[in-house]
Each structure stands twice: as C-alpha cells, then as structure tokens.
Amino acid sequence: MAAAGPAPRRVGFVGAGRMAGAIAQGLIRAGKVEAQHILASAPTDRNLCHFQALGCRTTHSNQEVLQSCLLVIFATKPHVLPAVLAEVAPVVTTEHILVSVAAGVSLSTLEELLPPNTRVLRVLPNLPCVVQEGAIVMARGRHVGSSETKLLQHLLEACGRCEEVPEAYVDIHTGLSGSGVAFVCAFSEALAEGAVKMGMPSSLAHRIAAQTLLGTAKMLLHEGQHPAQLRSDVCTPGGTTIYGLHALEQGGLRAATMSAVEAATCRAKELSRKIHLGLQSHTGPNCCSSWLPPNSLWR
Structure with a gap:
C-alpha cells in the first residue's frame, strides 16, 4: 500500500x-x-x-x-x-x-x-x-x-x-464477515463434534478444529491461492479427504453456506432501510428506538 x-x-x-x-x-x-x-x-x-x-x-x-x-x-x-x-x-x-x-x-x-x-x-x-x-x-x-x-x-x-x-458492498460485508464469524463458529463446532463422535475428547477436538481453520486461512491469505486449488491439493484419488468432501456435498454444505450469506445480507439491507426511514421521520434523542427490532443486535 x-x-x-x-x-x-x-x-x-x-x-x-x-x-x-x-x-x-x-x-x-x-x-x-x-x-x-x-x-x-x-x-x-x-x-x-x-x-x-x-x-x-x-x-x-x-x-x-x-x-x-x-x-x-x-x-x-x-x-x-x-x-x-x-x-x-x-x-x-x-x-x-x-x-x-x-x-x-x-x-x-x-x-x-x-x-x-x-x-x-x-x-x-x-x-x-x-x-x-x-x-x-x-x-x-x-x-x-x-x-x-x-x-x-x-x-x-x-x-x-x-x-x-x-x-454498496457494506451490507454484503455484514453477511459475509460480520455474520460470517458465527457461520465459521458453527462449522468449527460441527468439525470438532465429528471428531468427538469418532472418539476424540471434546476439548482436544475443538482446539484442533480451531487451529485447522486458522492454518487454512493463513495459507489462503499468504499464498494467494483460490480455495478450490488448496482443496484440490489436499485431495488424493480414493483418499480420505475426497470421501469426506463427497459427504459434505451430499449434505448441501456449499448451497447452505451461500444461502446463509444471502439471507444475512438481505436482512442487513432491510435493517438499513428501516434505519434510513426512521431517521427521516423521527427527531429527538431517542429518534430511532421505536423502529429498531426488539432485542436488535444493533441496539
């Protein structure tokens, strides 16, 4: 820069x-x-x-x-x-x-x-x-x-x-990265629970799952690889990883994740519109409190 x-x-x-x-x-x-x-x-x-x-x-x-x-x-x-x-x-x-x-x-x-x-x-x-x-x-x-x-x-x-x-990208960022933290946590939790199901102690499984996400993210950022390339590098014909990926595809992981980002982005846009309308029609120190959703994360 x-x-x-x-x-x-x-x-x-x-x-x-x-x-x-x-x-x-x-x-x-x-x-x-x-x-x-x-x-x-x-x-x-x-x-x-x-x-x-x-x-x-x-x-x-x-x-x-x-x-x-x-x-x-x-x-x-x-x-x-x-x-x-x-x-x-x-x-x-x-x-x-x-x-x-x-x-x-x-x-x-x-x-x-x-x-x-x-x-x-x-x-x-x-x-x-x-x-x-x-x-x-x-x-x-x-x-x-x-x-x-x-x-x-x-x-x-x-x-x-x-x-x-x-x-225009700010609301998309909310769906991708603001809400994405929760999506990644859900995946990390599921990853660890899969290991627990197979017999690994829970605390160890969660530490290893988190480290796996951290290491993978660093490789993607530092090496500038597309995720598909790194995924391909991990797979060997007939090996464990391709079998696991097939199970993820059967479960609809990719489509579900894309839909999650879309849903969170649409909700961010909806809330932004409500805030804009509220600012136009209200005045005073509590001008927007009446139109934010109950228990809103934006409060």
Missing part, C-alpha cells in the same frame, strides 16, 4: 464499547497512536474503564473529544447517533475526519446530519478486531480524498485486514 503519511497525534472515540476498545487497543499495540493521545467519551464510567486501563484519557463530554482530536471515531449505537451528531455539530470543522462504525447509517445520512463539507467515512469492522484479526471495510463520503482514506486504512490495519469498498 502507498505510504499513508504520519498517523494523527490524537485520535478520539465517541462511544466506548467493545468495538471502540478493540480499535483503540490495536492502535496502541501497533504503536500507531500513543495511549495518552487517545481520548474517549461515554455517558457513564462503565465502558470508560477499559480505555482507562489502556492508559487513555476519558471524558463524559462528546464535544471535548471533537475539540481535542481531528480524527474521531463514532462508535455509538445507531439509534443514538443522530442526537450525538447534533450535539457535536457546533464544534465540527472542515479539518475533522469523522468515522462512523454505526451499522446501517448511510454516508448520505451522516452528511445530512453534519455541517456542509464535513469529511465522513463509514467503517464496518467485525468481532475478530478484538484480537487484531478483523476483516474491515470502509467507504468514503463525497468530501473525503485519497489521502484521508489511506490514513484511516493505515490506522485500521492495526486491527486486521482493511479494504476500501463502494458503500
């Missing part, structure tokens, strides 16, 4: 939940931003404790974050983001780079809620960012140039693999 230039001296977080903490931890561990140059805000001390343990500064004032940092990551729930943006709008300048990780809130909506010409990007991380092995996509707003995009990509690579994509 082309040089991104120096990392910003200070990075702010509005919202201090698990994903915000994972990103901050990645930045610190990679040496891209010093802990004392990270400022996080949250309404209560509960989530701020993690940032304090990392050595970061904390506050209850969202405006203070904007006044102290030019690169600010908004890691709030979607239903509170409009009120948060309205609160900080008076201190937003054209020098700021504002990054939203709120699922379902489009770039056009973000730009409507902020002053004209504000530089805004959307980022969608997934849970493995917690261990700095995330799959992250980002989409840029109308007023963001390549230098800001490269800078953010340089920072987020501390948390895993980061790719710039058209905004």
Whole structure:
C-alpha cells in the first residue's frame, strides 16, 4: 500500500464499547497512536474503564473529544447517533475526519446530519478486531480524498485486514464477515463434534478444529491461492479427504453456506432501510428506538 503519511497525534472515540476498545487497543499495540493521545467519551464510567486501563484519557463530554482530536471515531449505537451528531455539530470543522462504525447509517445520512463539507467515512469492522484479526471495510463520503482514506486504512490495519469498498458492498460485508464469524463458529463446532463422535475428547477436538481453520486461512491469505486449488491439493484419488468432501456435498454444505450469506445480507439491507426511514421521520434523542427490532443486535 502507498505510504499513508504520519498517523494523527490524537485520535478520539465517541462511544466506548467493545468495538471502540478493540480499535483503540490495536492502535496502541501497533504503536500507531500513543495511549495518552487517545481520548474517549461515554455517558457513564462503565465502558470508560477499559480505555482507562489502556492508559487513555476519558471524558463524559462528546464535544471535548471533537475539540481535542481531528480524527474521531463514532462508535455509538445507531439509534443514538443522530442526537450525538447534533450535539457535536457546533464544534465540527472542515479539518475533522469523522468515522462512523454505526451499522446501517448511510454516508448520505451522516452528511445530512453534519455541517456542509464535513469529511465522513463509514467503517464496518467485525468481532475478530478484538484480537487484531478483523476483516474491515470502509467507504468514503463525497468530501473525503485519497489521502484521508489511506490514513484511516493505515490506522485500521492495526486491527486486521482493511479494504476500501463502494458503500454498496457494506451490507454484503455484514453477511459475509460480520455474520460470517458465527457461520465459521458453527462449522468449527460441527468439525470438532465429528471428531468427538469418532472418539476424540471434546476439548482436544475443538482446539484442533480451531487451529485447522486458522492454518487454512493463513495459507489462503499468504499464498494467494483460490480455495478450490488448496482443496484440490489436499485431495488424493480414493483418499480420505475426497470421501469426506463427497459427504459434505451430499449434505448441501456449499448451497447452505451461500444461502446463509444471502439471507444475512438481505436482512442487513432491510435493517438499513428501516434505519434510513426512521431517521427521516423521527427527531429527538431517542429518534430511532421505536423502529429498531426488539432485542436488535444493533441496539
């Protein structure tokens, strides 16, 4: 990747939940931003404790974050983001780079809620960012140039693999990688339980299954092979692997997995539409709480 230039001296977080903490931890561990140059805000001390343990500064004032940092990551729930943006709008300048990780809130909506010409990007991380092995996509707003995009990509690579994509791919990423974590866990569990069925202790089987997934993923990424090629390399005529693959095909694994990604993507698109409609028709600090699904993962 082309040089991104120096990392910003200070990075702010509005919202201090698990994903915000994972990103901050990645930045610190990679040496891209010093802990004392990270400022996080949250309404209560509960989530701020993690940032304090990392050595970061904390506050209850969202405006203070904007006044102290030019690169600010908004890691709030979607239903509170409009009120948060309205609160900080008076201190937003054209020098700021504002990054939203709120699922379902489009770039056009973000730009409507902020002053004209504000530089805004959307980022969608997934849970493995917690261990700095995330799959992250980002989409840029109308007023963001390549230098800001490269800078953010340089920072987020501390948390895993980061790719710039058209905004239309963000919901697909939800189905592939956000929900994909659960799909992979289901496969890992089934893989291990197959070994348990054949007599292997459960704890050992689950460790080996997870390591098998890790090793396979590293081979695919590091060697740049198509999965079909690596799969073919493992198979020998009349051997164990081709017999096992035949059983998977009989069970419809490939079609079921494709359908799972499709279903999760369609649901992400549906929720995004609901959020967009809710932002258009509601105002106030709880503007979206009435139209998010009960017990939504986006709350």
